[in-house]
Amino acid sequence: MVANDPAMCSRIYSTLAWAAYLKDWPGPDEGERPSAYVVLLHDKRVAEKVEWDHGIMAQTIMLGAASKGLGGCILASVDRTSLAGILELPEHLAILLVLALGAPKEKVVVEDVDEPTDRGAIRYWRDDARVHHVPKRTLNTLIHARYVA
Numbered sequence: 637m638v639a640n641d642p643a644m645c646s647r648i649y650s651t652l653a654w655a656a657y658l659k660d661w662p663g664p665d666e667g668e669r670p671s672a673y674v675v676l677l678h679d680k681r682v683a684e685k686v687e688w689d690h691g692i693m694a695q696t697i698m699l700g701a702a703s704k705g706l707g708g709c710i711l712a713s714v715d716r717t718s719l720a721g722i723l724e725l726p727e728h729l730a731i732l733l734v735l736a737l738g739a740p741k742e743k744v745v746v747e748d749v750d751e752p753t754d755r756g757a758i759r760y761w762r763d764d765a766r767v768h769h770v771p772k773r774t775l776n777t778l779i780h781a782r783y784v785a
């Protein structure tokens with residue numbers, strides 16, 4: 637499902653939960669909210685179950701969006717019952733993920749995680765200048781073993 641109709645975008649927005657780690661931020665202000673959505677759906681007539689396909693879809697669409705200068709957010713915290721009602725989805729279509737897209741407004745800084753086994757270390761945070769910091773595990777700590785010639 638794809639949408640950029642403002643009325644539909646605002647109805648989709650009402651079913652989403654934003655940035656659980658930022659306790660004092662309820663989500664983007666009106667006027668800064670996503671201007672388009674892609675909802676990834678599972679067509680149960682085509683496949684009984686889904687595994688990793690929607691992760692690949694989400695990432696690929698986000699990379700495509702980023703290459704066009706758009707910002708995006710993958711959302712799994714979705715009120716699926718409400719959204720299925722809003723989209724009037726038939727029984728055979730189930731909501732997997734929601735992709736929110738728009739013109740990026742915030743400054744985002746990607747940082748290295750120091751302690752790779754610390755589960756909390758990847759919590760994103762905001763500084764006083766409203767810069768969004770996203771800690772990422774480094775490539776070296778992600779590779780378990782190397783057998784290279």
Ligand SMILES: Cc1cc2nc3c(=O)[nH]c(=O)nc-3n(C[C@H](O)[C@H](O)[C@H](O)COP(=O)(O)O)c2cc1C
Nearest residue numbers: 653654655656708709710711712713714733760770
């Ligand atoms: C599968 C998945 C589900 C996510 N669900 C949500 C969500 O429901 N709400 C949210 O605010 N962020 C969610 N996120 C986090 C953002 O999409 C995003 O990954 C995070 O802000 C870090 O930005 P970056 O991935 O561009 O570095 C999710 C991420 C992934 C990979």
